[in-house]
Amino acid sequence: MTTTTSLQHHTLRINGMKMHYVTAGEGEPLVLLHGWPQTWYEWNHVIPLLARKYRLIVPDLRGAGDTGRPVSGYDKRTMANDIIALLDHLGIPDFFLAGHDFGGAVSYALAAQHRARVRALAIVEMVLPGFGYEEAMKMTPDGGGLWHFTFHMADNVAEMLLEGREREYLSFFYREYSYNPDAVDARALEEYVQHYSAPGAMRATMGYYRTIFKDAADNRAWAQEKLTMPVLAIAGEASLGDITRQSVSCVAERVTARIVPMSGHWLPEEQPEVLAREFEQFFV
Known part of the structure; x- marks a missing residue:
């Protein structure tokens, strides 16, 4: 499945930088935020399914x-x-919000700061800083632990070692953390490699990891008052499983949990039909 012809690309200057975003569909606004190491394109297979019902901002x-x-x-x-700032520019006062991976961490930060604007929130395949993320960084004797978290946090080291090897490095993640190693297809791989190989790109997105302890402090402060809007915690059976629910339940009162069979970390690309159906049932 490919994107529909109604999909439109836009750029806007906000907060001192250019922002690129994609829109499609009509209906209630739904914002989709991608994770690492991806771009808006990770929602490529989901957009045509959701554009029938929602105004998508990606x-x-x-x-x-x-x-x-x-x-x-x-x-x-x-x-x-x-x-x-993007939604203010578009004149959207309230909206549905979904984020995958670091997009989920950004989604929680947004919902915690702007509670009246987020009608419902979905966090896909993420452990929130302050509520399980730091524990996931720790290596165990049986080889457990997400080693790349700490590798990416080391200033300048990852960029230095990965320059010219972006394709090999990214391909490893798409294979290693999936149920179906071909789910991130050749077209998507080219999209991601092109962007993450660009000058300054790897340095920039390593910033997602290098701010984790500040994010954890912010999250713990916000969680003193739990979210009251409906929250969906959804993860792949072959990846985080129930861990996303456990983390999200620390910061939200009304949590619905879903575990998707035959999916790893890349849910929007491994099981787009299932994910779209869950969103349609939840965002009402």
Whole structure:
């Protein structure tokens, strides 16, 4: 499945940088935020399914895709306010919101700061900083733990070692953390490699990791008052499973949990039909 002809690309200058975003469909506004190492294109198979019912706003996050790569601002509080600035420009006062991976962390930061504007929230395949993320960084004797979290946090090291090897490195993640290793197809791989190989791109998106302890502090402060809007915590059976629900339940009162069979981390590309159906049932 490919994107529909109604899909439109836009650019806007906000918060001192260019932001690229895609729109499609009509209806209630639904914002979709991508994760690492991806761009808006990770929603490529989901967009045609949801555009029948929703007005979709699908940006490239700060540092990713065709959005600008400023030196700073990769804490999730700032990235969330990039999205709010975009929605203010579009004149959208309230909306549904979904985020995958780091897009989920940005989505929580946005919902926590702008509670009246988020009608319902979905967090896809993410462990929130302050509520499980740091534990996921720790290596265990049996080889558990997400080693790349700490690797990416080391200033300049990842960029230095990965320059010229972006295709090999990204391909490893798409294979290793999937149920179906071909789910991120050749077209998507080219999209991601092109953007993450661009000058400054890897440095920019490593900022998502290097702000984790600030994000954790922000999240713990916001969680003193749990979210009251409906929240969907959804994850792949072959990836985070129930861990996303456990994390999200620390910050939200009304959590619906879903675990998707035959899917790893890349849910929008591994099981787009299932994910779209879950969103349609939840965002009402």
